[in-house]
Amino acid sequence: MLWSLGLRALFTMSKRLILFAASRDQARYFEALTQHVSLMGKQVLAVKSSQIPFAFQALFKVFLPLPLNVLEAIEHQVCILQNRKKASRKGRGKAQWFWSLFGFVETLRAKYLFGRYSLWIADNKDALIGVWNGKKFRQAILVIAAQQQKVPLVFFETGPLPGYSVVDPEGVDFYAATPRRIDFYKQYQCRLKPEEQLKFEPVKKSQDLPESYIFIPFQVVEDSNIYLHSPWIKDMRALYSEIEALAEKFSHQQFVIKPHPACPEDYTDIIDKHHPQIHFVLDKPTIELVQHAEAVITVNSTVGMEALIAHKKVIVMGQAIYGFEGLTQPVSKQSELIQALGELETWQLDESAVNNYLCYLQEDYAIPGDAMKGPTDEHWAVLSKKLQLCLDGQAYQSIGL
Known part of the structure; x- marks a missing residue:
């Protein structure tokens, strides 16, 4: 993440919710979300990664210097991708020259995606951007671009309870905004x-x-x-x-x-x-x-x-x-x-x-229903309330904090 403090300050009133889908399943869920949630007149759009306009300007800038924090974040994502591929059964037999070339090519791709997403985000700075998971390569580059422009994000995922889903203002899994202090839960009613x-x-x-x-x-x-x-x-x-x-x-x-x-x-x-x-x-x-x-x-x-x-x-x-x-x-x-x-x-x-x-987790944090397995009316109703709070600048209240 490009910052670890001040996330609450990013969540001011947003005019729109734009949902970024990087896969067919994500697109299907986000399209269903646009049809089922009610957000007091706020516009809700689902956008596939392929629908973000091709940007010649971004293509020409891949060899130009980037801010150090952005470059480090991009290189970190390329390193993660490379290590993930190396650990796979197919990747373990690849020669070192292959991985050197892989890293070079993926760095160029990441820089292009960052430029392309940055231009798109600049045209949508009044929006709250929703992304599924946020840790896979394209989603992670989008997150870097949004964070660089201080555009608020919410992260969708299934879990953390079986049969539930979540929308979180900081991330999912270990990145989630849930308190990690046992005294919070001892005092919880x-x-x-x-x-x-x-x-x-x-x-x-x-x-x-x-x-x-x-x-x-x-x-x-x-x-x-x-x-x-x-x-x-x-x-x-x-x-x-x-x-x-x-x-x-x-x-x-x-x-x-x-x-x-x-x-x-x-x-x-x-x-x-x-x-x-x-x-x-x-x-x-x-x-x-x-x-x-x-x-x-x-x-x-x-x-x-x-x-x-x-x-x-x-x-x-x-x-x-x-x-x-x-x-x-x-x-x-x-x-x-x-x-x-x-x-x-x-x-x-x-x-x-x-x-x-x-x-x-069950009462304040998570959303009933698995987002990828036929969400129910209850799922959409609870999600609507949480997203409304996020759009109104109260993202942390949406998870009981």
């Missing part, structure tokens, strides 16, 4: 009745699972939560190595790992190790593995949130919206991970604080 709070139906435990185990969900390697928000664990093989080290240290402990079903990586090599304490499970529901685990160790998966809903102890190895002291146990190196597991039995989960945290 939940207005939901117990029967209204999010919970899972009990799932029977399969007989072939260990009697007691720690559950570790693998994640998609190319997901932004790994390449952006995981300074320690760079891929799932690195995660497996840490679990191997734990197994050696805690010879009595059993570990259950489930690869992510959407990840194309082939983990046959580590599965075939047949470690006596590490069990790979491919055919059981994640919620079953969560409910019957002694605890969950995760980098920053959404499974960590599911574990909190199930009132499980969660050890967090990366940067996560739920990764802070008092709610979970954040760790950033092997010695801290070993210590956290060693203290697991004496760690008392503050269930009241966990309940309040989940209640805040």
